[in-house]
Amino acid sequence: MTAADAAIEAVATTDTLLIALDFDGTLSPLVDEPMSARMTPGARAAVDALAALPGTVVALVSGRSLGHLREISEHDDASPIWLAGSHGAQFWVPGAGIEAAGDDDADLALRDRLQNEVADRTAHMHGVWIEPKEYGLGVHTRTADADTADAARSLVDQLLAAEAPSWRRRTGHDILEFSFRHEGKDSAVAHLRARVGATAVLFAGDDVTDEDALNSLEAGDLGVRVGGGETAATLRVQDIDAFVAVLEAVARLRRSHIR
Numbered sequence: 688m689t690a691a692d693a694a695i696e697a698v699a700t701t702d703t704l705l706i707a708l709d710f711d712g713t714l715s716p717l718v719d720e721p722m723s724a725r726m727t728p729g730a731r732a733a734v735d736a737l738a739a740l741p742g743t744v745v746a747l748v749s750g751r752s753l754g755h756l757r758e759i760s761e762h763d764d765a766s767p768i769w770l771a772g773s774h775g776a777q778f779w780v781p782g783a784g785i786e787a788a789g790d791d792d793a794d795l796a797l798r799d800r801l802q803n804e805v806a807d808r809t810a811h812m813h814g815v816w817i818e819p820k821e822y823g824l825g826v827h828t829r830t831a832d833a834d835t836a837d838a839a840r841s842l843v844d845q846l847l848a849a850e851a852p853s854w855r856r857r858t859g860h861d862i863l864e865f866s867f868r869h870e871g872k873d874s875a876v877a878h879l880r881a882r883v884g885a886t887a888v889l890f891a892g893d894d895v896t897d898e899d900a901l902n903s904l905e906a907g908d909l910g911v912r913v914g915g916g917e918t919a920a921t922l923r924v925q926d927i928d929a930f931v932a933v934l935e936a937v938a939r940l941r942r943s944h945i946r
Contacts (some may be wrong), residue, residue, distance in 0.1 A: 691921075691922050694909050694921050694922060695909065695922075695933060695936055695937060695940070696940055697887070697907060697909070698887045698888075698889045698907070698908065698909045698937065699936070699937045699940035699941045699944060700940065700941070700944040701885075701886045701887035701907070702742060702886045703742050703743075703744070703883065703884055703885050703886045703887075704742065704743050704744070704885065704886070704887055704888075704889065704937075704941070705744045705746065705876075705879055705880055705883055705885035705887070705888045705889070706737055706743065706744065706745045706746070706888075706889045706934075706937070707746045707747075707748045707771075707875070707876050707879060707888060707889070707890045707891075707900070708734070708745070708746070708747055708748065708890070708891050708892075709747075709748060709749060709872075709891060709892035709893060709894070709897050710724070710726075710747050710749045710751065710756065710759065710760060711724055711749070711751075711860075711893075711894075712860060712892075712893035712894060712913060712914065712927075713891050713892055713893050713897075713913050713927065713930065714726045714727070714730040714731075714734065714747075714927065715727065715730070715759070715927075716927065717829075717860055717861075719829050719830050721755075721759075721816075721818065721827060722755065722758065722759060724759045725759060725761070726760065726761075727927055727928070727931070729927075729928060729931040730927060730930075730931050730934075733931050733934035733935055733938065734768070734934070736935075736938050737934060737937065737938050737941075738767045738768050739767070740938065740941055740942065740945065741945055742945060743941060744769060744879070744883045744885065745767070745768050745769070746768065746769035746770065746771060746879050747760055747762075747768060747769070747770050747771070748771040748775065748872050748875045748876065748879075748890075748892075748900065749770075749771070749772055749774075750773065750774050750825075750857070750859070750864065750896055751772055751773070752772050752773055752777070752820050752821040752822075753770060753772030753773065753777040753778075753779060753785065753821065754772075754821075755772075756770055756772045757770065757779070762779075764784070766781065767781050768781070769781060769879060769883075771872075771875040771878070771879065772821070773820065773821050773822050773866065773868065773870070774857075774866070774868075774870055774871050774872055774875065774896065775870040775871060775872055775873075775874045775875025775876075775878065776788065776821070776822055776866070776868040776870045777821060778878070780882075790822070790868075794822075794867045797850070797851060797867070798822065798823060798824070798867060801823075801824060801846070801847070801850060801851060801865075802817065802819045802824050804846065805817050805824055805826070805843055805846065808842055808846070809826070809839050809842065809843070812831065812835050812838065812839050813831065813832075813835060814828065814829075814830035814831030814832065814835060814836075815827070815828055815831050815835060815836070815839045816830075818862075820864070820866065822866040822867050822868040823854060823864065823865045823866035823867055823868075824864070824865055825862050825863070825864040825865075826839055826840065826843050826862065826863040826864070827861060827862050828840070828861050828862070828863075829860075829861035829862075836861070839863075840863050843863060843865075844856075844863070847865050851865065851867065853867070854866055854867050855867075855868070855869045857895070857896055858895055859894045859895055859896055860893075860894055871896070871899040871900075872890075872892070872896060872897060872899045872900035873899040873900050873902065873903035875900070876888060876890055876900045876903060876904075877903065886907075887907050887908055887909070888904060888905070888908040888909075889908070889909045889910075889911070889937065890904060890908070890909075890910050890911070891910070891911035891912075891913060891920075891930060891933075892911075892912065892913065893912065893913040893914045893916075894916075895916070897912075898917075898918060898919060901918060901919040901920050902919045904919075909921055909922065910922070911923070911924060911930060911933060912924070913926065913927060913929075913930045914926065
């Protein structure tokens with residue numbers, strides 16, 4: 688048995704398993720139009736199969752706002768899947784729904800003003816798209832040329848440094864993001880672990896922000912990095928299909944273990 692096989696078997700046979708998964712690039716291919724993202728058929732089948740198993744909790748942990756995450760994951764009110772949106776600043780709980788956040792009116796007013804100002808200042812930049820987020824904004828540059836992308840990021844960096852210096856700055860695959868909430872995917876996983884009483888966690892992601900969660904994992908957990916890049920993950924897989932094979936192996940072992 689390889690070290691990877693042993694790590695997969697260890698989480699698959701734990702008493703209460705939390706499977707916390709990034710969405711974009713992990714379950715869904717990266718796409719030019721962010722709201723068109725959907726799980727691959729194989730990822731959908733694997734996630735649904737795991738969520739149906741006893742002692743197994745599946746959660747999607749994303750930088751997307753909760754509403755957008757629900758839309759792209761085709762998540763309805765009857766779903767057994769937990770959601771952590773906005774890097775863990777928002778939660779949707781099966782059977783209960785959205786948990787209230789309670790944000791300051793001044794923060795929300797500044798968010799609205801900066802969303803509008805950034806959109807206005809970048810409107811002439813071809814291929815740059817501004818995503819209004821629950822707690823800030825995202826600057827998407829996937830379809831922009833390199834010079835335009837650099838100019839957009841520089842413009843927004845300067846504006847936010849002047850107007851909202853305390854906001855958290857994040858980068859990812861062709862996105863620059865700012866938020867007045869400072870939660871990360873590490874705090875999201877910690878919150879979910881405590882809420883469901885998990886005895887082990889499997890977390891998977893493909894981007895820089897996922898490393899917060901991967902670095903926070905404990906002994907007995909399993910971190911998976913999908914694709915390239917520096918990582919703290921125990922296991923690296925090449926692409927979504929290879930990660931689906933990991934999820935299928937976990938489901939197969941878990942079914943045998945809980946019989």
